[in-house]
Amino acid sequence: MTTRWLPGSLLLVLVLLTACSGSEADVVGQDTSPGLESVAEPALVDDVVSDAAAVVTPTTSTTTTSVSTTASTTTAAAPAVPTAAEVNARLGKGMNFGNSLEAPREGEWGAGLDEAYFQIIADAGFDHVRLPVSWAGYADERAPYTIPDGVDPAIVAQPYSNIWERVDWAIDQAEQNDLMIIVNMHHYDAAHEDPIAHRDRIIAMWEQIAARYADAGDHVVFELFNEPNTAFTEEPELWNDLLADLLAAVRETNPTRAVLIGPVAFNSIDYLDEMTLPDDEHLIATVHLYEPFGFTHQGAAWIDPIPPLGVRWTADSFGLPDGVFDRSWDTQSTMENGELRIEFDRQWAGFSVDYGEDVGLTEVQFNVRGPGRVRVGCQAPDDTEIDEAEIVTTTEAQDVTVDLSTCSPGATGVSIMNSAPTSEPLLFTSFTVCSDRGCESIMSSAEASLRGWVKQANDWSVRTGVPVHIGEFGAFSADGQVPMSDRAAWTATIVDEANALGMSYAYWEFHAGFGAYDLDADDWNAELRDALLG
Numbered sequence: 001m002t003t004r005w006l007p008g009s010l011l012l013v014l015v016l017l018t019a020c021s022g023s024e025a026d027v028v029g030q031d032t033s034p035g036l037e038s039v040a041e042p043a044l045v046d047d048v049v050s051d052a053a054a055v056v057t058p059t060t061s062t063t064t065t066s067v068s069t070t071a072s073t074t075t076a077a078a079p080a081v082p083t084a085a086e087v088n089a090r091l092g093k094g095m096n097f098g099n100s101l102e103a104p105r106e107g108e109w110g111a112g113l114d115e116a117y118f119q120i121i122a123d124a125g126f127d128h129v130r131l132p133v134s135w136a137g138y139a140d141e142r143a144p145y146t147i148p149d150g151v152d153p154a155i156v157a158q159p160y161s162n163i164w165e166r167v168d169w170a171i172d173q174a175e176q177n178d179l180m181i182i183v184n185m186h187h188y189d190a191a192h193e194d195p196i197a198h199r200d201r202i203i204a205m206w207e208q209i210a211a212r213y214a215d216a217g218d219h220v221v222f223e224l225f226n227e228p229n230t231a232f233t234e235e236p237e238l239w240n241d242l243l244a245d246l247l248a249a250v251r252e253t254n255p256t257r258a259v260l261i262g263p264v265a266f267n268s269i270d271y272l273d274e275m276t277l278p279d280d281e282h283l284i285a286t287v288h289l290y291e292p293f294g295f296t297h298q299g300a301a302w303i304d305p306i307p308p309l310g311v312r313w314t315a316d317s318f319g320l321p322d323g324v325f326d327r328s329w330d331t332q333s334t335m336e337n338g339e340l341r342i343e344f345d346r347q348w349a350g351f352s353v354d355y356g357e358d359v360g361l362t363e364v365q366f367n368v369r370g371p372g373r374v375r376v377g378c379q380a381p382d383d384t385e386i387d388e389a390e391i392v393t394t395t396e397a398q399d400v401t402v403d404l405s406t407c408s409p410g411a412t413g414v415s416i417m418n419s420a421p422t423s424e425p426l427l428f429t430s431f432t433v434c435s436d437r438g439c440e441s442i443m444s445s446a447e448a449s450l451r452g453w454v455k456q457a458n459d460w461s462v463r464t465g466v467p468v469h470i471g472e473f474g475a476f477s478a479d480g481q482v483p484m485s486d487r488a489a490w491t492a493t494i495v496d497e498a499n500a501l502g503m504s505y506a507y508w509e510f511h512a513g514f515g516a517y518d519l520d521a522d523d524w525n526a527e528l529r530d531a532l533l534g
Contacts, residue, residue, distance in 0.1 A: 081218075081256045081282075082218055082258070083281065083282075084258055084281060084282050084283055084284050084466070084467050085467050087180075087218070087221065087258040087282075087284065087467075088258075088284050088467035088468075088469055088503075088504050089502070089504070090127065090128075090180055091127060091128045091180050091182075091221070091284075091469060091504035091506075092126075092127035092128065092504055093125070093126050093127050093128075093495075093504070093505065093506075093532060093533060093534070094126055094127060094128040094129060094130055094180075094182075094504065094505060094506030094507070095121050095126050095128075095129055095130070095506060095507055095509070095510050095516065095532075096129070096130045096132065096471075096472060096474075096506050096507060096508045096509040096510065097111075097113060097117070097129055097130065097131055097132065097170075097509065097510055098111070098132060098508055098509030098510065098512055098514065099111035099509065099512040099513075100112055100113050100132075101113070101131060101132060101133045101134065101163075101166065101167070101170075101186075102132035102133065102134050102186040102187050103134065104134060104137050105137075105154070105155065105158075106158060106166070107158075109512070110512060111511055111512045113166075113170060115173060117510065117511070117517075118173040118174060118176070118177045118179060119177055120517065121177070121179065121510070122177035122178060122179050124524065124529060124533070125533050126179070126532075126533075127179065127180060127504075128174075128179050128180035128181060128182065128221075128504075128506065129170075129174055129179055129180075129181050129182070129506075130181075130182040130184065130223075130471065130506045131167070131170055131181055131182060131183050131184065132184055132186035132187070132226060133163070133167060133183065133184065133185065133186055134186055134187045134188075135147060135163070135185050135186075135188075135205050135209065136185070136187070136188040136190075136191070136201070136205070137187075138152065138154070138162070138163045139201065139204075139205050141201075143200065143204070144204055145200070145201045145204040145205060146208070147162075147163065147164065147205060147208050147209075148162050148163075148164075149162055149164050150162060164212065167183065171183070171213070171216060171220055174219065174220075175217065175219055179219070180219045180220075180221060181219060181220055181221070182221045182222075182223050182260060182471075182506070183209070183213070183220060183221070183222055183223065184222070184223030184224075184225075184226055184260070185202070185205065185206070185209075185223070185224065185225050185226060186226045187226070188202065188225070191225075192228065192229050192230040192231060192232060193230055193231060194231065195231055195232060195238045195239070195242060196238070199242060199245070202225070202242065202246065203245055203246060203249050206224065206246050206249045206250055207249045207252070207253075209222070210222070210249060210250040210252070210253045210254050211253045213254075214253040214254055218257070218258070220257070221257070221258045221259070221260060221284075222250060222254070222257060222258075222259045222260065223259070223260040223261075223262075223286060223471070224243060224246045224247065224250075224259065224260070224261050225242075225243070225246070225261075225262075226262075226267075227262070227266040227267050227288065228262070228263075228264045228266075228267075229264060229265060229266050232264045233264040233265045233271070236263075236264050236271070236274040236275070239263075239264050239275070240275065240276040243261050243275075243277075243278075244276075244278050247259060247261070247278055247280065247283075248278075251280075256282055257282065258282050258283075258284055259280075259282060259283055259284070260283075260284045260285070260286040260469060260471065261275070261277060261283060261284075261285060261286065262275075262285065262286040262287060262288070262471065263275040263285075263287065265356075266288060267286060267287050267288040267471065267472070268287070268288070268356075269287045269289065269322075269453055269456050269457045269460075270322075270323050270325075270356055270456075272285065272287065272456075272457065272460040273460065277464075277466065283466055284466065284467045284468070284469050285457075285460070285461070285464075285466050285467070285468045285469070286468070286469045286470075286471035287457050287468060287469075287470055287471065288470070288471055288472040288473065289453055289454070289470055289472070289473040289494060290472075290473065290474070291320075291325070291326075291449070291450065291453055292311075292313075292319065292320070292326050292446070292449075293307070293325075293326065294307050294308075294311050294326055294328070295311045295312075295313045295475065295486070295490065296474065296475045296476060296490070297476055298310070298311045298476065298478060298482060299476060299478030299479075299481055299482070300476050300478070300513075308330070308345075309478060309481055309482070310332070311332070312334070312483070312486055313446055313475075313486040313487075313489060313490045314446065314486065314489060315445065315446060315447035315489060315493065316335060316445050316446070316447070317334055317335050317445070317446040318333045318334050318335040318340055318341075318443070318444075318445075318446060319444045319445050319446035319447070319448060319449025319450065320353060320442055320444060320449050321440065321441075321442060321444050321449060321452055322449065322452030322453045322455065322456040323355065323356075323456065324353050324354070324355060324440075324442055325353070325354045325355070325356060325413075326352070326353065326354075327352040327353065327354040327379065327413060327415075328350060328351045328352050329349060329350055329352070330344065330345040330346055330349035330350070331343060331344055331345065331349050331350065331351050332345070333351060335443075335445065335446075336427075338429070339427045339428060339429055340427070340428040340429075340431060340443050341425050341426075341427055341428075342416070342425065342426045342428070343423075343425045344372075344418035344423045344426075346418075347418055347419070347420060347421050347422075347423075348417055348418065348419070349417070349418050350415045350416060350417040350418070351415070351416045351417075352379055352413055352414065352415040352416075353413050353414055353433065353442050354379055354412050354413030355412050355413060355435075356412060357412055358409065358410045358411065358412060359412070359435040359436060359437055360435050360436030360437070361378055361404040361405075361407055361411055361413075361414065361433070361434070361435045362403075362404055362405050362434045362435055362436070363401055363402060363403050363404050363405070363434045364376065364401070364402050364404060364414050364431075364432070364433050364434070365399070365400070365401045365402075365430070365431075365432045365434070365439075366399075366400050366428050366430055366431040366432065367397055367398070367399050367400070367428060367429045367430045368391075368393050368397065368398060368400060368426055368427065368428050369393065369394070369395060369396060369397040369398070369426070369427050370393055370394075370395065370424050370425055370426040370427055371393060371394055371395060371423075371424050372392075372393045372418065372420055372423045372424060372426055373390065373391070373392050373393070373418070373419050373420040373423075374390070374391050374393065374416050374417060374418055374419060374420075374426070375389070375390050375391075375416070375417045375419045376388055376389045376390075376391060376400075376402045376414070376415070376416050377389070377402075377404075377407070377414075377415055377417075378404055378407035378408070378411035378413070378414060378415070379411060379412055379413035379414065379415050380407075380408055380410070380411055388402050388403065388404060388406065388407070389402045389403075390419060393426060397429065404434075414433055428443070430443065431443050447493055450490065450493045450494060450497075451493060451497045454470070454494060454497040454498055454501065454503070455497065455501070457470070457503070458501040458503060461503075467503075467504075468503050469503065469504045469505065469506070470494070470498055470503060470504070470505035470506070471505075471506055472506065472508040473491070473494050473505065473507065473508060474491070474507055474508035474509060474514035475487040475490050475491065475514065476513055476514055477513060477514065477515065478513075484525065484527050484528070485527065487527075487528060488527035488528055488530070488531045489531075491507070491528060491531040491532060492531035492534075495531060495532060495533075495534050496534065499534050507528075507532050516528040516529055516532060517529075
């Protein structure tokens with residue numbers, strides 16, 4: 001049962017009435033385990049004041065107990081507020097409820113929530129759930145941008161009348177199962193395109209969310225905005241300005257609640273240094289990790305073009321150093337006996353590595369063998385390829401150096417395209433990119449590369465003193481076409497490194513396309529579960 005919070009003024013009336021009556025009974029104040037408003041259930045104090053439920057609840061709770069039949073009372077000391085690091089440690093191992101409340105309406109994306117799911121997750125040994133919510137799909141389009149609290153005609157065939165009731169219920173379910181819960185704002189796509197136009201609406205929604213859950217226990221954590229991208233990535237200061245305003249709105253009613261904030265470019269680890277956080281000791285940075293993207297999203301129909309199937313992941317397969325992205329197309333890259341093997345699926349297929357920013361490319365050096373013909377050049381900002389040299393390769397190994405100093409300003413990466421109608425696999429014993437940063441080999445094992453991303457996030461945490469949470473990571477199943485052994489090995493590598501560095505994490509996701517739990521079999525995908533639990 002969900003217990004209502006009593007307004008502070010009402011508590012005082014109860015204490016005074018009890019003291020004056022000379023009753024032997026104790027006067028009980030607020031429960032030390034916070035409850036949430038429940039529209040469906042009656043208040044525990046209906047006989048006291050009929051309008052009590054309409055009074056806004058206070059942001060600070062105390063417990064008041066009568067110690068005698070006189071009017072004297074004692075007030076228990078407020079519990080210590082957990083630090084951001086302590087909250088992050090409590091988050092520990094988590095699970096995302098993806099495709100549920102983040103959908104336009106629950107169930108539209110083939111997944112929903114159930115009371116049993118919370119218990120299943122808790123019983124397995126997880127510590128928290130992350131609840132993505134598409135608040136923007138419920139709020140009014142015009143000021144004051146009210147999120148309906150009543151019968152919402154947009155919600156049909158559901159056991160709840162409005163989104164508040166559903167989130168209330170989820171928070172309560174988490175508490176009953178001793179789980180932390182992260183409540184976030186998900187899928188506000190229009191805001192990514194035009195942050196300025198939607199700024200007031202986002203702030204207004206967070207003012208409502210924060211006020212609603214101001215008295216919730218510290219098992220509730222807020223996450224301001226999922227994966228800021230597009231305009232935010234192009235101009236990170238837009239996000240820095242907005243996150244400060246959003247945090248200020250939350251702090252009006254939740255001065256000490258832990259809040260998660262992530263960087264631009266879809267919460268990319270590589271953009272942590274672009275994020276400017278306010279001076280606030282209750283912040284946790286959240287990042288997402290889906291590298292290599294060609295593996296984690298192969299067969300994903302919502303990506304255009306759809307990443308091709310057949311990409312394998314093993315610890316000793318090919319990987320890239322942290323901060324370097326694989327932007328290849330129609331190619332297969334693997335490591336064999338210390339050599340990088342590149343297979344081109346067609347003419348003009350390309351192997352491409354990208355730094356995500358202008359690093360001042362100067363040259364690329366590699367040793368290659370195998371019959372073929374390739375064009376080597378820079379990846380331009382508009383995604384066009386600039387040919388700097390055409391190389392004819394043979395069965396004899398040869399050292400190649402291509403000058404990249406003539407690349408256009410802003411070039412972010414290097415591409416090797418197959419210019420022949422067909423091609424045999426090319427084998428590289430070395431591949432080094434030189435830039436203003438120096439020369440760096442881009443040949444790495446998949447395991448070293450993946451661990452490098454996690455270490456990069458931890459290095460930022462050490463520099464800044466802000467704890468880091470890996471809010472999303474996962475490998476798409478493509479309806480079972482991606483080997484579970486590969487998905488589990490990839491997952492276990494991230495978990496192992498995160499645990500070693502003391503970082504919390506939440507897998508994407510529980511029961512849909514990336515699912516760790518198989519709803520049809522009503523059981524965990526055992527390899528994934530074991531990988532996630534370390």
